[in-house]
Amino acid sequence: MGVHDAMYILGGKWKIHLIAALLFGPKRYSDLLRDINGISGKVLSRELKEMEINQLVKRSVSNTQSNAVFYELTEYGESTKSIIAVLAEWGEAQREVIVHKNNDK
């Protein structure tokens, strides 16, 4: 079943958050550590390593900015855009549901 295959690759607490952040463009490790609320350095390193192995993300060294290391989505990683878009849409809609519920109290 497709859902299990997708969750095998995208499952866990952080991968969807990381992909959502990288959809805005290449990011440094320190950017990701700052942007992803609640993730530790150790977990971030492990998740990025897994995503490299799964070919969702590639690592490159910038020849301009003092050899800064950047992470960016591969074409394969970019293919998850449709999932991130639907999650974002659903999440936004839920926020309105929750706000309405709180206003009704």
Add this chain to the structure above:
Amino acid sequence: MGVHDAMYILGGKWKIHLIAALLFGPKRYSDLLRDINGISGKVLSRELKEMEINQLVKRSVSNTQSNAVFYELTEYGESTKSIIAVLAEWGEAQREVIVHKNNDK
């Protein structure tokens, strides 16, 4: 950001799998334990409890089959159908990518 709101509700290892199973209709606890590969009874109980609290799932007692307890998606739970569909589509497409890669070796 909508993705974070969605992952706050749907995140973790099992919720997407449970929703995908329940999209086929109401299920008993024992059905879910059998259908969701690798989940333990303790974790299944905890996840279902969380999903009830988050109003994704509702629990009902059958008045026909010896008071069997059924779990089914609420309307809110059903609203995640678009996410499950996109995940399933992406997962199916990945399976073909992986099969092609293995055939090329």
